[in-house]
Amino acid sequence: MNKILFSAVSxxxxxxLAGLFLLLFLPVHLGINLMLxxxxxxxxxxxxxxxxxxxxxxxVEVLLFLTILIHITYGIFLQIQNWxxxxxxxxxxxxxxxxxxxxxxxxxxxxxxxxxxxxxxxxYFIKLGLVEGDPENFYSVAWQLFSIPGYAILYxxxxxxxxxxxxxxxxxxxxxxxxxxxxxxxxxxxxxxxxAIAVPVGFAIIPLVIWLF
Amino acid sequence: MKLKLKIWKxxxxxxxxxxETYDLDGVAPEMSFxxxxxxxxxxxxxxxxxxxxFDHDCHEGICGSCGMYIxxxxxxxVKGLTTCLLSMRHFKDGETIVIEPWRAKPFPVVKxxxxxxxxxxxxQVAGGFISVSAGAAPxxxxxxxxxxxxxxxxxxxxxxxxxACVAACKNASAMLFVSAKISQYALLxxxxxxxxxxVRAMIAEMDKQGFGSCSNTGACESxxxxxxxxxxxxxxxxxxxxxx
Ligand code: HEM
Ligand code: SF4
Ligand code: FES
Numbered sequence: 001m002n003k004i005l006f007s008a009v010s011x012x013x014x015x016x017l018a019g020l021f022l023l024l025f026l027p028v029h030l031g032i033n034l035m036l037x038x039x040x041x042x043x044x045x046x047x048x049x050x051x052x053x054x055x056x057x058x059x060v061e062v063l064l065f066l067t068i069l070i071h072i073t074y075g076i077f078l079q080i081q082n083w084x085x086x087x088x089x090x091x092x093x094x095x096x097x098x099x100x101x102x103x104x105x106x107x108x109x110x111x112x113x114x115x116x117x118x119x120x121x122x123x124y125f126i127k128l129g130l131v132e133g134d135p136e137n138f139y140s141v142a143w144q145l146f147s148i149p150g151y152a153i154l155y156x157x158x159x160x161x162x163x164x165x166x167x168x169x170x171x172x173x174x175x176x177x178x179x180x181x182x183x184x185x186x187x188x189x190x191x192x193x194x195x196a197i198a199v200p201v202g203f204a205i206i207p208l209v210i211w212l213f
Numbered sequence: 214m215k216l217k218l219k220i221w222k223x224x225x226x227x228x229x230x231x232x233e234t235y236d237l238d239g240v241a242p243e244m245s246f247x248x249x250x251x252x253x254x255x256x257x258x259x260x261x262x263x264x265x266x267f268d269h270d271c272h273e274g275i276c277g278s279c280g281m282y283i284x285x286x287x288x289x290x291v292k293g294l295t296t297c298l299l300s301m302r303h304f305k306d307g308e309t310i311v312i313e314p315w316r317a318k319p320f321p322v323v324k325x326x327x328x329x330x331x332x333x334x335x336x337q338v339a340g341g342f343i344s345v346s347a348g349a350a351p352x353x354x355x356x357x358x359x360x361x362x363x364x365x366x367x368x369x370x371x372x373x374x375x376x377a378c379v380a381a382c383k384n385a386s387a388m389l390f391v392s393a394k395i396s397q398y399a400l401l402x403x404x405x406x407x408x409x410x411x412v413r414a415m416i417a418e419m420d421k422q423g424f425g426s427c428s429n430t431g432a433c434e435s436x437x438x439x440x441x442x443x444x445x446x447x448x449x450x451x452x453x454x455x456x457x
Contacts, residue, residue, distance in 0.1 A: 078426050
């Protein structure tokens with residue numbers, strides 16, 4: 001039984017499920033963030049307050065941390081195993097055709113991880129009282145951060161890389177879960193493309209709008 | 214045609230290898246890549262030098278032994294061909310060709326371009342069979358098979374176990390090979406009774422041999438000389454979850 005639970009295929013199954021949960025969470029997060037575009041801070045702050053206090057959301061929050069943790073640990077563990085599977089490399093670069101961005105998942109994922117750490121430092125730590133700031137007014141915290149040009153640029157770069165991660169991630173998760181075949185593959189690919197453009201662009205326009213207006 | 218060949222030379226599994234450069238003249242465009250190497254060896258032997266060790270047998274793309282990594286492509290730059298069926302007309306006069314052995318932890322180099330691919334055999338032995346006593350062939354129409362399934366099963370059964378999928382994969386994963394072997398049984402009624410044990414045993418052996426996991430990059434599919442399709446891996450995953 002242990003052999004089955006901890007086989008490479010099972011690890012990828014768990015990783016894909018965790019990744020899919022994160023894929024569902026991102027649009028929810030985006031929906032709340034878009035309220036930053038209103039000049040009235042009230043809707044955003046009350047949404048943030050709701051997310052921070054509503055009991056059912058607490059459960060989802062625990063689930064969210066768990067999935068992030070599992071996804072990252074398994075991602076890094078599998079990547080190390082994969083590197084060890086080819087101790088001696090080729091002299092000529094491998095020119096085999098691959099799906100776009102599929103070879104760089106550890107690097108795009110790693111960039112997202114760096115962003116997550118900064119993100120937690122900026123917001124979650126305020127909530128925990130570890131960093132100074134008003135947890136009831138994340139609206140002004142976000143506006144302040146976005147008005148720093150360096151932060152906005154870093155934000156855009158991270159979301160570009162997240163988009164690369166997501167484009168392969170969605171298709172890959174379907175394949176890993178066994179939900180792909182010749183007929184559905186192009187459909188799944190198209191959905192991945194739309195998702196991987198729409199979500200990061202949605203996040204990225206917020207600092208842009210704040211800059212322009 | 215004149216060629217400059219840079220070939221990996223390694224005495225045995227323990228020895229440290231290096232590239233050796235050879236100039237070869239008189240290559241005809243209609244020769245196969247394997248025939249070109251035979252010409253090189255003939256020349257080397259006549260000069261009293263050591264020939265290059267490489268594997269080959271059938272010369273018709275069915276035995277799977279002639280795999281080598283040519284200019285960054287397993288089995289060379291032309292899709293759907295084994296090295297023995299790769300014609301030299303795909304190379305230019307005066308071109309430099311770099312030839313390396315398959316690189317993967319489960320495929321140790323035996324000598325020069327020859328690697329030990331028995332890790333694939335061990336996966337096959339773990340479950341890639343049907344354990345019924347074989348008598349005379351039964352009446353062909355006694356067991357109806359959906360045409361769609363028999364086509365897909367055949368398409369996956371053409372895998373020759375060459376290991377190009379492993380060689381092409383950034384993770385040295387054998388998932389395409391295993392998915393082909395699983396599919397050829399999973400799609401046919403004869404394979405169903407033992408489907409669960411088979412997929413469990415073959416995946417366990419695949420991990421044990423030290424192959425990497427699948428990142429769904431598709432490098433295997435693009436280099437497979439038998440054009441085994443990536444959706445076989447989705448089927449393999451499905452079969453595995455059903456067996457839990
Ligand atoms: C919002 C953030 C993220 C989302 C939505 C996400 C989603 C996904 C999904 C759905 C997959 C496909 C799983 C599969 O191949 O079956 C995947 C793959 C991957 N993710 Fe993420 N991910 C995120 C963040 C991260 C982070 C922070 C890392 C950190 C290292 C990471 C590393 C990886 C790696 C290495 C793979 C490829 C796995 C493989 O090639 O076998 N991801 N991601
Ligand atoms: S799947 Fe293709 S590349 Fe892999 S061993 Fe079979 S024939 Fe060779
Ligand atoms: S020599 Fe048999 S496949 Fe090439």
